[in-house]
Amino acid sequence: MNHPSDALLPPHLPAGGEPGPVVTRRAWLRLLAWSAAGIVLAFAVVCAYALIYPERMPPAVGSIVEEITGANPNPVHLMRPQDAPLSAVALLGKQIFYDQTLSASGTQSCASCHSAQHSYAPDNAFPVQLGGPHMNQAGYRPPPSLTYLYRQAPFSIGPDQGDTDVPVDMTQLASQAAGVQRAQKTALAAPAAPAMVPQGGLFWDGRADTLQIQAIGPLMNPVEMANATQEDVARKLLQTKYLEQFKQIFGAGIVNNPSLLISEAMFAVGRYQTEDQSFHAFTSKYDYWLEGKARLTHAELHGLQLFNDKDKANCAGCHLSQPSKDGLPPVFTDTQYEALGVPRNPAIPANKDPKFFDMGVCGPFRDDMKKETQYCGMFLTPTLRNVAERKVYFHNGVYHDLKQVMDFYNLRNTAPEKIYPRDASGKVLKYNDLPAQYHANVDVADAPFDRKFGDQPAMTDQDIQDIIAFMKTLSDGYKAAGS
Template structure:
């Protein structure tokens, strides 16, 4: 029997029916088929080798293998919060978290707006929640998720980069900010001072940290007090009302055991310890920071991403395309802490006004985030008007409303906003009576310069090609779905 290579090297003499060139072409085709089969086999072997010994693969080869297998060629070791039974204080906090009797209506608890089954966000698609003594008062913003707040720093204003230790003079900051365009997320160079380093100029100072959409609470304890005394939420008129309700709870004896019998005689101390317990519950209970998404397991080399998910991840990180990772950080920290998918900073994005919010029926009402109306300490810092906290994207696919005003209900709508806000604003914003597009219609015009138009995908003009194609958007959404906790292979 002739080997295929023999036919090529020593072709048989032509017969009367087949000319010699035909036989040679057929031999070459057999040789090409044999080589193609060998290449496929080599890629399969290479992929198997990479799965067993990923650390031995060169980066270029690793990228090819990643496309084939969906595995992470460079697994990381993530440092999750330690798992341990809840302390007595945290167990007390859990009871407080679910206690409806602490509200004026008697039917609303912390868990009413922060459902454990919905990543500690609302379990409905209302743009704002109802509360008050009769559960008929509408709020102003959709409650953000309470998940993944365990590493949130207190609110501050400082340089995005750099190592200045100069204190921030808020009055001077307001003066410096007059006429500036917007607070930049990349620090600008500070002018040199003859004697000592000068504080960064106002545009270089970035709001960061804090809780609520406007960062007005610095700790989980302070955050927990807000809804208890908010007239459109749990609606206690005073903190004394909260203390009286605590004295009638079924877990009062636990307060005495943990904090001493005299705690019931001091209303302010009783409230303080109750809020401390709620904070401890959120810190200790792993369900608030589970890190059990498919992406977490992919980072550790324990799961594979599909082609669409991998492509979505690349687009998510691409600073010239979606640029999501510019604010929603996707890489583990240097010491192995899992990514929170937020830089905990503030941005003015210019999302359209939501007419479904009752407060927005007043054309003079504007929710301007950091500079008001629900915090007044930064009212003079007009360079921050329209800025809201960047939320985590963990469990984002499970949310039912998006942005500080709940104007969107689907991830596709969110991505279309980012993609078309500048290139086709008529598809994002309403028109006035004259037919003019009302761009940035949820922020007074004098603050429009604060809105980000420099970073991709907003660095485009009307009529330009959008940063993302329809397929790009589908792939990015596929990736964001890998951020949901509770993944099962």
Template sequence: MPDAAGAIVEKLTGANPHPVKLILPPTAPLSAMAQLGKQIFFDTSLSASGKQSCASCHSPEHSYGPANNLGVQLGGADMQQAGYRPPPSLTYLYRQQPFSIGPDANDTDVPVDLAQVASQALGSARAQKNAGVAPAAPAMVPQGGLFWDGRADTLQGQALVPLLNPVEMANSSPAEVARKLASATYIDKFKQLFGANIESNASLLVTEAMFAVGRYQMEDPSFHAFTSKYDYWLQGKARLSAAELHGMKLFNDPNKANCAGCHLSKPTADGLPPLFTDTQYEALGVPRNAALAINKDPRFFDMGVCGPFRHDLAEQTQYCGMFLTPTLRNSANRHLYFHNGVYRTLEQVMDFYNLRSTNPEKIYPHDASGKVETYNDLPARYHGNVDISDAPFDRKPGDKPAMTQDEIQDIIAFMNTLNDGYKTSGS
């Protein structure tokens, strides 16, 4: 009866009948290291063009994603080089674990040979996705890491990559980055923190600079604000509308949208707020984005974990087509979706999930003979990697789609409750 009564309260008032106490990240003034990292994060002089900083692609006003609606960002020495992928948001990475394969792969101090672990994982069952909680023992699938393919393990490691990417900040080497840091207006802060000789050690200078950027992302609350309407609803401080409540139920329903199978929606057992990702990797078979410059070459395929931008798992073809499941927090504010930015609205994203298996002709292009080119952004030999077992992908062509258009709109209404910056009546 208590659960039935709670359901009635929820339906009539929109309030959470079982509010929880969330364990939120502590807030404190930024350390000297994080303050230095903030200066580096916004410093355009560190790019070859002199016009691009970390914040250029990761704008604080846009949930640390791009501020514009370009398919990919432009960079390089002349600011005319097209990027390879849409930059993901830098928010909610403070709990991201290093890249691993299989359960407890990092519970040892012995270095892990990922290729060897991946080889052992061949034939292992995929983890069963369930409603909003992580599997008790994840199957041998990739998880953790940063970037769409997990090739960086730390925020420090992630920060260096754009500085050296020829289509981003386009420095020729870490030594060039070091020379620019040595000429920066904040070099005295480096000396205060690391000693007067820091600028003479190029490798250490760059390493400490990237560590500082990582500390900025860990310490500044704007990277993990937890100020969404849903966070307040969890704590009993906000009420959801009828559409938002219905959307939440559909989001969590393993037989309907099943979003929570990958985008975990429940607080952890110890009260940490949900990050709306299981940090695992999935091959979803999203359509090819013909607008990307890199895709003008029909022989090019971005296959995520097995390449081409990471190389250590190139031979582990069971992972070709797999990309990191991103957080859905603030996703309603994004301009582009998926690793290749093929979709620009949540309606398009939901149509993909709803129709990919039942009506593929509405999702993919047709060849000259009229045949539907299913999974056209992945070589045919890897199509077996694409998820066809988890709802709503567990349907066949001609089946009824899992969701109606009205249900999709309610799910999107719920997803809008994941945007940070909600104002409660007491705020």
């Protein structure tokens, strides 16, 4: 009796009708095994080749290899800021940045709220920081990170002002933009038309146009370094151990000109932030992945896909994730302003007053835009670089981890009862940190905010975990092979 594996397969019948060679099942299975082995070997060779020469892979093959290996199939060369020794002005600025004697309390410096070990953000999880002459005055907003500001343009509305020195009439531009429908923001597409929203500027509300102007703000703020007058600042600068450096750089006569002394001091702080690589290191795992020097895990890669998906997380609609055409690394912000409607933070002392509202661009800490109420509730979109290292999120520090942040985006419209408190009657107080007359400013057009109450959320819990995994690749300090 023949073994089952030797059973004859149907004979091959050539054109003449004569039976061809008889093929046994065992031989047929052997042929299939060798074919499969050949395919696996070929794929392994393709993957190995892709890891060595990823830029040579066709797009279709590259996407498959990316999914399997986590490698970027189309690496780029990133144009990072030049790494060079700090200038004399920047070295002076560094000393000023860390000088506590310039505060009214004598215990607070720029670095007190902008720690180098914490991406130049606070080193604690307080929603706001304490300051003032006796270090017992609470601030109003969590200090933002000072990293990745070197490409920030001045505040503007409408067409990009670029490097123009012509004064801008903000009220006129805002009036021109009023009534123009807001452009929808989607990932991997051009940013929304700049006429629709404000853009650029520093601080959460964009009230400072340069690092130099930004630096003077905390020195004069009564709840921060709390100097009563600029003369107080100048007097303290004249008593510093680095006064001789001022004279050497700016001339001996600077000691007789208080306003110039302060201006040059703040210029020096700005130069320090611009020249020192630690303010814009671009050493994250994602940077090295872009350059083909690191591989993302399956979770990180899936998170990146969701991050860029205009129908899912759509994070890249505001937090741009692609390098520029000339190779500038992405800073993960479009530098525009959004009204997101985050819930009120009761931990901020100022919020104990039910009549107090922080409305960003239209006040209370800038008054040039207070009449442009279409911008009430809008705050600057921050960079997401080093976002996993932060301890508080949003302009009011209401959240303390990325899971809470992602739940807000996912559930704000679909299940608002999970995001906002209720009043005495049980009504959900949606957008409770913004006066009701400005609720129409809140973004409900862009995914994931385009869902309605009761809809399926845009993201699953696993999606959120993968997006967080990707955002962790944006932390600086990753050690890539050959870096």
